[in-house]
Amino acid sequence: MAKYDKSDIERRMQGAVESLKSDLAGLRTGRANVALLDPVVVEVYGSMMPLSQVATVNAPEPRMLSVQVWDKANVTAVEKGIAHAGLGLNPMIDGQTLRLPIPDLTEDRRKELAKLAGQYAEKAKIAIRNVRRDGMEMLKEDEKKKEISEDDRKRLEEEVQKMTDKYVAETDAAAAHKEKEILQR
Incomplete structure (x- = not known):
């Protein structure tokens, strides 16, 4: 030994x-965390891409995520990708930005x-x-x-x-x- x-x-x-x-x-604590969207993939330009390659994710408030889509043509695809990711988030479109309120636990x-x-x-x-x-x-x-x-x-x-x-x-x-x-x- x-x-x-x-x-x-x-x-x-x-x-x-x-x-x-x-x-x-x-x-998860019910607070906004940009890592929450890491698993999201989006169908753009005919292929599946990670959200991080088509948009910037921020947490401007404790209970809100904001997704700034770089190309206006991809906004609907990003919205669909987030909605279908099974995270329980409902994106609201505001121009090229999607707002994601984080629901209470x-x-x-x-x-x-x-x-x-x-x-x-x-x-x-x-x-x-x-x-x-x-x-x-x-x-x-x-x-x-x-x-x-x-x-x-x-x-x-x-x-x-x-x-x-x-x-x-x-x-x-x-x-x-x-x-x-x-x-x-």
Whole structure:
């Protein structure tokens, strides 16, 4: 078994927190986000193209997306592409610009998303505790091989526990922040 390495333990715990933050970023909160239209494809010039190649997407307000179509002839095609993308958005045409009001999330959907955020956080905490267990086992192994004393092992175990507490607290804070964001009207 590997020798105890504090920086490796810390790096692995930090990785679990970063992974959680990335998972939480993917949860929709009912606010306008230009990434919402990334999967939209539009039929223009006889072929299918990503929306980003025929228009500019902005979020001028917290609950509104605006799509500025570059070629006037493609406005209807862009409108159709957005309407058929299954995002629940109803484009309103205003010249070469389409306005997309972002609908409110239902209360049930908000609760579902908040629960999902909690599940993501729990997975991250399990990963952190697994790293802690690995660290503790390495310390016991090092003590058995007479590489460290019993006092050193106990001191280092406290260090590992402090790191664990720190990253579990970070996980809880990230999840609480996301849940608050989701449940906010």
